[in-house]
Amino acid sequence: EAGVAQSPRYKIIEKRQSVAFWCNPISGHATLYWYQQILGQGPKLLIQFQNNGVVDDSQLPKDRFSAERLKGVDSTLKIQPAKLEDSAVYLCASSLVGSFPETQYFGPGTRLLVL
């Protein structure tokens, strides 16, 4: 079974530039999550989708971050404009609705460095 796919794996940009990350969840997983993991910390949830609807985006900095999952499968996370403090690993995870407890499976992450 293929796991969660993410691209790119690494990205270096300058502050005030924009960047986008892509995630393809495990086939059949209706729930998709984006986490931010700053160096030395645990992952922090940014946004959660179920199919193409947003379940929780309370911790998403909406002035600069946006995410979408238009067809209920792939998702993109965008940062515009980027700040130095956005340097982190951005993790995508997915889970199967109806499994108990819902176990989240993580992708390899995208490591972002903002200069």
Place this chain on the structure above:
Amino acid sequence: AQSVSQHNHHVILSEAASLELGCNYSYGGTVNLFWYVQYPGQHLQLLLKYFSGDPLVKGIKGFEAEFIKSKFSFNLRKPSVQWSDTAEYFCAVNAENNAGNMLTFGGGTRLMVKP
């Protein structure tokens, strides 16, 4: 709001030593508890999970964890570590009344096993 504390940020052990990593959470209701591991250069993987029943949970690679409700703890143990257990370990909590299934992670414990 729920929170998770992992008291040991760095642990160094020799091979064959016993391991116990602490995890405490703050939430008064029913919780689901997880331990994830991240080996160097790899993505987060599920080690084990607890949601009900026997408070002693066994996971992959000889790991186990004990849920002690009165202490709000879910410590991870392994009787004899191997060099290949060198990794970062994350405890995570999901509150059962959280319709969004959001995971709250601890800050992680970096384990180094000396051969």
